Amino acid sequence: MNYLEHTGKYFMMLGQVFKKPQRPRVFREALFKDIEELGLKSLGIIMFISFFIGGVIALQTALNLDDPLIPDTLIGFAAKRSIILEFAPTFCSIILAGKVGSYITSSIGTMRVTEQIDALEVMGINSINYLVLPKIIATVFFYPFLICLGMILGIFGGWLAGVMSGLFAGTDYIIGIQSDFQPFLLVYAMIKTLVFAFLISTVPSYHGYYVKGGSLAVGKASTQAVVWTTVLIVIANYFLTQMLLT
Amino acid sequence: MIEVKDLYKGFLDVEVLKGISTTFHPGQTSLIIGQSGSGKTVFLKSLIGLHVPESGIISFNGRINTAFTTEAKREWRQEIGMVFQGSALFDSQTVEENVMFPLKMFTRKSEKEMLDRVNFVLDRVNLSDSNKKFPAELSGGMQKRVAIARAIVMNPKYLFCDEPNSGLDPQTSIVIDNLIQEITKEYKITTVINTHDMNSVMEIGEKIVFLENGIKAWEGSSNEIFKTDNEAIVDFVYSSNLFKKVRETYLSETK
Numbered sequence: 001m002n003y004l005e006h007t008g009k010y011f012m013m014l015g016q017v018f019k020k021p022q023r024p025r026v027f028r029e030a031l032f033k034d035i036e037e038l039g040l041k042s043l044g045i046i047m048f049i050s051f052f053i054g055g056v057i058a059l060q061t062a063l064n065l066d067d068p069l070i071p072d073t074l075i076g077f078a079a080k081r082s083i084i085l086e087f088a089p090t091f092c093s094i095i096l097a098g099k100v101g102s103y104i105t106s107s108i109g110t111m112r113v114t115e116q117i118d119a120l121e122v123m124g125i126n127s128i129n130y131l132v133l134p135k136i137i138a139t140v141f142f143y144p145f146l147i148c149l150g151m152i153l154g155i156f157g158g159w160l161a162g163v164m165s166g167l168f169a170g171t172d173y174i175i176g177i178q179s180d181f182q183p184f185l186l187v188y189a190m191i192k193t194l195v196f197a198f199l200i201s202t203v204p205s206y207h208g209y210y211v212k213g214g215s216l217a218v219g220k221a222s223t224q225a226v227v228w229t230t231v232l233i234v235i236a237n238y239f240l241t242q243m244l245l246t
Numbered sequence: 247m248i249e250v251k252d253l254y255k256g257f258l259d260v261e262v263l264k265g266i267s268t269t270f271h272p273g274q275t276s277l278i279i280g281q282s283g284s285g286k287t288v289f290l291k292s293l294i295g296l297h298v299p300e301s302g303i304i305s306f307n308g309r310i311n312t313a314f315t316t317e318a319k320r321e322w323r324q325e326i327g328m329v330f331q332g333s334a335l336f337d338s339q340t341v342e343e344n345v346m347f348p349l350k351m352f353t354r355k356s357e358k359e360m361l362d363r364v365n366f367v368l369d370r371v372n373l374s375d376s377n378k379k380f381p382a383e384l385s386g387g388m389q390k391r392v393a394i395a396r397a398i399v400m401n402p403k404y405l406f407c408d409e410p411n412s413g414l415d416p417q418t419s420i421v422i423d424n425l426i427q428e429i430t431k432e433y434k435i436t437t438v439i440n441t442h443d444m445n446s447v448m449e450i451g452e453k454i455v456f457l458e459n460g461i462k463a464w465e466g467s468s469n470e471i472f473k474t475d476n477e478a479i480v481d482f483v484y485s486s487n488l489f490k491k492v493r494e495t496y497l498s499e500t501k
Contacts, residue, residue, distance in 0.1 A: 111336075114337075116337075119328065119336075122326060125351060
């Protein structure tokens with residue numbers, strides 16, 4: 001199947017997704033379950049990675065700024081900018097594409113190959129809407145919180161790394177992160193997060209929903225889903241940056 | 247009653263069903279048999295609307311399913327119960343939640359009313375003590391019984407089963423066969439079963455449709471199957487020595 005056909009099929013799937021849920025009570029249950037599976041269960045990995053990567057960014061910046069004419073406050077400023085602009089929204093989304101994307105594809109794909117999706121269809125349920133819409137809403141609403149947490153922990157990790165290593169003073173770092181604050185950069189990060197969250201929930205759902213074959217096919221579809229979600233996040237990141245910051 | 251007239255269905259260049267016509271009656275257990283690749287599953291999936299036929303008519307009590315509006319199709323789907331080959335139970339839900347699922351989706355019953363109905367059908371399939379278990383904790387036969395309970399929980403008019411005995415031992419197969427037949431009689435359901443199990447053919451086959459290369463090669467009851475001269479079905483049904491001897495004994499006794 002060529003790329004154009006996949007693209008068409010993906011958008012046709014989205015056409016089925018955005019319909020009114022057949023039973024709000026069942027939809028609510030599925031939504032809370034997906035918030036737990038896709039959001040809450042990703043908290044640990046995002047907190048852990050954000051904290052340490054924030055520390056590494058601050059250390060690398062400090063180690064590479066050895067000119068005495070450059071103030072140490074620049075370390076906090078550079079760390080804050082890197083974390084808010086790129087690390088938290090983009091890098092964390094790529095991590096989530098791997099973790100959550102493979103989960104979505106394998107869970108929906110297994111339902112496909114074990115005829116559970118056929119069972120839903122026979123019952124008269126719009127299976128795409130039932131399976132995919134709660135995942136989109138769960139990720140689109142929850143990931144901004146997750147990314148904000150990533151930002152906070154990343155910046156905190158940078159401060160702690162500096163204080164513990166003695167490479168720069170904590171007060172300089174705090175002055176750095178407070179200087180030249182531009183609220184639009186947060187808006188930019190949140191817009192990116194929403195787009196990436198949408199991709200993280202829909203691209204793996206597409207790969208899982210249309211899988212054909214058995215367990216091997218589900219495994220291959222999971223890999224493909226992670227690769228394509230990552231590729232699309234990187235491409236979307238480029239175009240969003242071009243559109244919003246230039 | 248389900249009437250099928252001149253049904254054609256193919257995939258790409260391969261014609262799978264080539265003009266099948268037959269009728270399935272309420273309160274009767276009808277079996278579709280045939281070799282692997284003869285078109286049984288495609289036929290069953292066409293009946294339940296998972297495949298759209300290229301031509302031909304499938305009507306349910308006079309209502310043609312390809313001409314349904316979206317609303318009519320939704321209502322018709324609620325009249326259907328389906329037992330899939332692999333049971334197709336939702337892995338992440340308990341037995342109780344699996345059986346309750348259609349009720350939650352399509353009725354406005356209270357939690358207690360739904361639970362009462364779930365307990366009733368689970369009791370009917372002799373699974374009253376497994377409500378809180380997950381499908382992975384059940385044996386193949388128990389999973390099939392849960393699938394039957396889920397299929398009948400909405401009081402369907404039509405019950406379809408895709409190889410309900412596959413992967414089951416002979417004793418459990420008989421239990422499942424008898425259960426399906428009892429339910430068919432009790433609720434006057436039109437039941438259509440896809441099967442390879444010759445024991446089911448002999449035990450519960452009130453009507454048998456034999457498919458060969460997408461064509462209806464023979465139709466009749468389990469009694470008629472003993473007397474038929476149709477070579478294709480005789481070769482298929484009596485391929486084992488045991489069934490050959492059963493047939494010879496039957497024919498010699500009825501001479």
